[in-house]
Amino acid sequence: MITEIAPAAGPVVTEPARPGKKRRAWDEVPRWQIYLPLGIYLLFTLIPFYWILLFALRPAGSTSLVPWPVTFEHFHKVWTERSFATYFTNSVYVGVSTLVLTTVVALAGGYALARFDFRLKRGFMLALLCSQFVPGALLLVPLFQIFAKLQMINSLGSVVIAETVFQLPLSMILISGFIRNVPYSLEEAAWVDGCGRLTAFRIVVLPLLRPGLIAVGSFAFVHAWNHFLFALMFLSDQSKQTIPVGLNTLMSADSVDLGALAAGGIIAAVPVVIVFAFIQKWLITGFSAGAVKG
Amino acid sequence: MKSSIRRSRRAAVAVALGSVLALTATACGDDGSGSAGGKGGEGSGKGTITFWDNNGGVRTDVWKEIIADFEKQNPGIKVTYVGVPAASVQSKYDTAIQGGGLPDVGGVGTAMLAEIAAQGALEPLDSRLAKSSLNGKLNEKFLESVKSAGGDGETYSVPTSANNGTLWYRTDLFSAVKLAPPTTWTNFYTAAGKLTDRAKNRFGYTIRGGEGSIAQALDAMYGQSGITSFWNGDKTTVNDPKNVTALEKYTGLYKKDTPSADVNNDFTKMVAQWDSGTIGMLSHNLGSYADHEKALSGKFRGIPNPTLDDGTRVQVSNPVDGLGLFKSGKNKAAAWKFIEFAASHASNSKWNESAGQVPANDEAAQDAWVRASEPTKLAAEALSGATTKIVQLPYYLPDWNTVSKAGNEPNFQKVLLGKMTAKEFLDTLADQLNKAQADWKKNH
Numbered sequence: 196m197i198t199e200i201a202p203a204a205g206p207v208v209t210e211p212a213r214p215g216k217k218r219r220a221w222d223e224v225p226r227w228q229i230y231l232p233l234g235i236y237l238l239f240t241l242i243p244f245y246w247i248l249l250f251a252l253r254p255a256g257s258t259s260l261v262p263w264p265v266t267f268e269h270f271h272k273v274w275t276e277r278s279f280a281t282y283f284t285n286s287v288y289v290g291v292s293t294l295v296l297t298t299v300v301a302l303a304g305g306y307a308l309a310r311f312d313f314r315l316k317r318g319f320m321l322a323l324l325c326s327q328f329v330p331g332a333l334l335l336v337p338l339f340q341i342f343a344k345l346q347m348i349n350s351l352g353s354v355v356i357a358e359t360v361f362q363l364p365l366s367m368i369l370i371s372g373f374i375r376n377v378p379y380s381l382e383e384a385a386w387v388d389g390c391g392r393l394t395a396f397r398i399v400v401l402p403l404l405r406p407g408l409i410a411v412g413s414f415a416f417v418h419a420w421n422h423f424l425f426a427l428m429f430l431s432d433q434s435k436q437t438i439p440v441g442l443n444t445l446m447s448a449d450s451v452d453l454g455a456l457a458a459g460g461i462i463a464a465v466p467v468v469i470v471f472a473f474i475q476k477w478l479i480t481g482f483s484a485g486a487v488k489g
Numbered sequence: 490m491k492s493s494i495r496r497s498r499r500a501a502v503a504v505a506l507g508s509v510l511a512l513t514a515t516a517c518g519d520d521g522s523g524s525a526g527g528k529g530g531e532g533s534g535k536g537t538i539t540f541w542d543n544n545g546g547v548r549t550d551v552w553k554e555i556i557a558d559f560e561k562q563n564p565g566i567k568v569t570y571v572g573v574p575a576a577s578v579q580s581k582y583d584t585a586i587q588g589g590g591l592p593d594v595g596g597v598g599t600a601m602l603a604e605i606a607a608q609g610a611l612e613p614l615d616s617r618l619a620k621s622s623l624n625g626k627l628n629e630k631f632l633e634s635v636k637s638a639g640g641d642g643e644t645y646s647v648p649t650s651a652n653n654g655t656l657w658y659r660t661d662l663f664s665a666v667k668l669a670p671p672t673t674w675t676n677f678y679t680a681a682g683k684l685t686d687r688a689k690n691r692f693g694y695t696i697r698g699g700e701g702s703i704a705q706a707l708d709a710m711y712g713q714s715g716i717t718s719f720w721n722g723d724k725t726t727v728n729d730p731k732n733v734t735a736l737e738k739y740t741g742l743y744k745k746d747t748p749s750a751d752v753n754n755d756f757t758k759m760v761a762q763w764d765s766g767t768i769g770m771l772s773h774n775l776g777s778y779a780d781h782e783k784a785l786s787g788k789f790r791g792i793p794n795p796t797l798d799d800g801t802r803v804q805v806s807n808p809v810d811g812l813g814l815f816k817s818g819k820n821k822a823a824a825w826k827f828i829e830f831a832a833s834h835a836s837n838s839k840w841n842e843s844a845g846q847v848p849a850n851d852e853a854a855q856d857a858w859v860r861a862s863e864p865t866k867l868a869a870e871a872l873s874g875a876t877t878k879i880v881q882l883p884y885y886l887p888d889w890n891t892v893s894k895a896g897n898e899p900n901f902q903k904v905l906l907g908k909m910t911a912k913e914f915l916d917t918l919a920d921q922l923n924k925a926q927a928d929w930k931k932n933h
Binding site for chain 1: 549572574580587590760761766773774785
């Protein structure tokens, strides 16, 4: 019989009770001393976003500081004339494929790192960490040659593989941290109940890793979504290019259509914002649970 | 049990090692296809060729039209268009030169010609040009620029267009205070002062202090000093005392008659600021014409750089854009046909009308649209005018891009901020240029 274990939502961070005196002191802080700095910070952060919205929504040639009358001509232009519909689809393909591939492989690698002792394990971990110091640009030529030999140039698969390879080291380290936090005894209990290693992992460990998987997956997705270099180098056909490359094509050597660029920027940002809005709870829990523990 | 684990470990290690070796072997191997070392071939004159547009995106539509026209006229040839963003085209070429995958034809401006030609990636075109229908129909000055930029006396690209430094000014603001057009440097400085009203956030000029600042500063400097050559023997003239004085006067405009944020101006910020504000003058090139037309239609003019009081105009050479034939191409006959077609009267006219630039094809330069577009017409006249002296910048130096960009742009910002003198800046620049020239001479 398998003991059912309720999925944990990650470690519960309980705020230590503040002594009464301190709480009163906190409560006595005038609200403006909290909200004013926060407001200034928010203003500082949001003004550039407002500026992008302004350029995207006001008509070409307008110098108004408010986007009125509102126009969607720039969005229409980039979506239809500048092929952003195609770039968007390609970016979704690259982002989701990288997410899935990175998470699956990192899960397997992370499990091995967390649960098995093998020769040169420390060296392997060190190599994983060191690989983070190698910039992607340094590996462009060898990667290009490998993909050319594999007939994968101008295929979205090449970008997915390159992105996954660069995401894996950090993802594996993070996932191994999450897995270490799951008591080994839970898996052992599942084995005693007749599960194999894989079934025990799927039924017992995997549900507990949800925050970690979401953190790693979203990190992989956002990185692949925003990354420019591999898409630029490995893809040639316009029908294969991704959003970051598309955004760059809106800036010519001596002329920039700022309205189109702003609209393109918003189209590029929306999926990332939506992803973060949905997963922020899991993301914070995930990173705090796994990132700092080895 | 233990031995089976050991066996499976060994097998795993062997598989991993084998994979690494296989991948390494494939990575190191090179069949020469499409890399700089590839010899390529003439081919049958039919089939598919690849064309890289070095300013992809904005010019995509007009190129697709030209390609469609070409394919209609040459049914046996198909052109695959690849638009590469202008800011990344150099790295895309460099990667392809090292790793393979070069196109058959590519857009190559004089600013990057030396670097690509030096890596042996481009085919010399002199003999093809001599036998071509383009012979005698391309602007001689543009051809000279291209030949000079190649670095070894060979022509590595067929010129298609030239840009030109343009002084854009607000006719409405000039009329309001009854100022003479800034056709001379004297008028320019007078207008810059009179149009400035810092209290009302109005400025006479916007200076380029960020990315791309050096070429613009050189243009203003030589334009005022009247020095007509970049070299005096093997030494550069950039730090000539007349140039030092000119640069001091020009950078003296910063904060006095320009916004203080100009220290970080690249062309994007500078153009956006001019199009949306109340700034009197802007030095850029013909490329921003469409942006000004959208924002300030009927309220601006674009003229070539100001002249000296005696009417002499001195300006630095602007990059000439062109099409290169890559050595590694396996279908050079078809690729050359495409280059000839793109540089022919009709296509060249179509492309330049769309880009607002000066056509390299002499017949295209006579077309009605050139006469109707004042900035282009004036630029074309300035480029071929007898009173215009062009200081040829050393695009042929492999180090030119570094020296004229990242290497010295921070120093130019220091000059604007008063942390470095114009003389110190120009002396540093001169040292680097003299060294680069000496290195180049050793190899040529």
